[in-house]
Amino acid sequence: MNETSTINNFIIALFDGNKLVNTISIVPTNSLNLNKGTILPLVNIDMLSIDVQLDVLVYEFKITVIQQRDIKPKKTDSKLLGDSNYLDNINETTSIAQRFINVLTHQNNDENIEIVSQTDLNVLKNWRGDGLDGVQFTIELSIPNIGTSC
Numbered sequence: 001m002n003e004t005s006t007i008n009n010f011i012i013a014l015f016d017g018n019k020l021v022n023t024i025s026i027v028p029t030n031s032l033n034l035n036k037g038t039i040l041p042l043v044n045i046d047m048l049s050i051d052v053q054l055d056v057l058v059y060e061f062k063i064t065v066i067q068q069r070d071i072k073p074k075k076t077d078s079k080l081l082g083d084s085n086y087l088d089n090i091n092e093t094t095s096i097a098q099r100f101i102n103v104l105t106h107q108n109n110d111e112n113i114e115i116v117s118q119t120d121l122n123v124l125k126n127w128r129g130d131g132l133d134g135v136q137f138t139i140e141l142s143i144p145n146i147g148t149s150c
Contacts (some may be wrong), residue, residue: 003057003143003144003145003146004050004057004059005137007057007059007111007113007141007142008026008045008047010109010111010113011045011061011100011119011141012024012026014100014103014104015043015045015096015100018043018096018099018100020039020092020095020096021042021043021096022039022040022041022042022148023038023039023040023041023042023043023047024042024043024044025042025043025044025045026044026045026046027044027046028048029044029046029064029136032044032064032120034066034128034132035129037078040066040067040068040132041062041065041066041092041134042065042066042067042068043063043064043065043096044063044064044065044066045061045063046061046062046063046064047059047060047061048060048061048062049082052143052145053145055144055145056142056143056144056145057142057143057145058116058140058142059140059141059142059143060138060139060140061138061139061140061141062099062126062136062137062138063136063137063138063139064098064135064136065093065096065097065134065135065136066093066095066124066127066132066133066134067086067089067092067132067133067134068089068131068132069084069086069089069126069131069132069133070078070084073095075106076119086125086133087120089133089134090123090133090134092131093133093134093135094121094135097121097135097137099136100141101115101118104141111143112143112144113139113141113142113143114141114142115141116140116141116142117137117139117140118137118139118140119137119138119139120133120137121135121136121137122136123135124135124136141143
């Protein structure tokens with residue numbers, strides 16, 4: 001198996017092992033199709049670039065974790081979003097992202113995949129106007145360049 005397949009399968013397996021995640025996709029972020037059949041929370045893994053170095057390949061991914069916002073039909077003058085599950089969504093999606101990062105940071109893996117860099121978690125509020133909340137971040141992961149892509 002080549003490095004690209006190995007790193008993608010590794011990432012998918014980490015998210016698939018998280019009981020909070022219902023759907024995993026690997027499409028470009030701007031093409032993410034959120035049809036009615038999509039079961040949320042959803043994790044999208046968007047490969048952005050590959051930096052081929054002598055000893056490693058560095059893959060850059062944009063990870064988007066989203067959940068549907070539910071609005072309770074009650075009138076309130078509060079500005080604390082108490083009529084929705086916004087904070088629950090941010091808590092749940094942050095937990096999904098945090099667990100992924102923690103596993104990569106604190107546990108060795110057979111493929112020697114390591115974090116090179118990562119951005120802060122960007123909070124998504126009513127993302128794309130679709131009533132979705134969540135987090136998004138960019139992460140660079142390295143895998144040894146053993147030449148199996150050739």
